[in-house]
Amino acid sequence: MQITVRFFASLRQTTGISDCTLDVPDGTNLQQAVELLIARYPSLAAHQASWHFAVNQTYAEPDTLLKPGDIISIFPYMAGG
Numbered sequence: 001m002q003i004t005v006r007f008f009a010s011l012r013q014t015t016g017i018s019d020c021t022l023d024v025p026d027g028t029n030l031q032q033a034v035e036l037l038i039a040r041y042p043s044l045a046a047h048q049a050s051w052h053f054a055v056n057q058t059y060a061e062p063d064t065l066l067k068p069g070d071i072i073s074i075f076p077y078m079a080g081g
Contacts, residue, residue, distance in 0.1 A: 001026055001068035005037060008075045011051075015041050024066065030055065031062035033072060050077045 006019045022040070024033050030053055038045050053060045054073040066072075 001028075001066075003033060003066055003069070004071045005033075006071060006073045008073065010076050011044065011047065011074055014043050014047060028066050029062065030060055030064045030066060030072065033066060034062070034074075047076060051075065052077065 001024060003022050003024060004019055005022055007015055007017065012018050020040075022033060022037060024036060028036075034048070034051075034053075038048065052075045053062075053064075054075070055064055055066065055070050057071075057073070060072075
């Protein structure tokens, strides 16, 4: 099945793109999709511990099951002062 991944802030700079389409097997959860994404874009691995996720504009946990056409948004943690 196909899902869309959208990158925000520094992750756009790391990948050089704002979004991509990812082919994943049926029954894939968010964590598994992230692992496939890192296999495609290895430079993301260094930033992985500081991400928030949304699936279809709702914050999601790593065990969230994905459906065809889902849109994953990945945000780095933000800090302010």
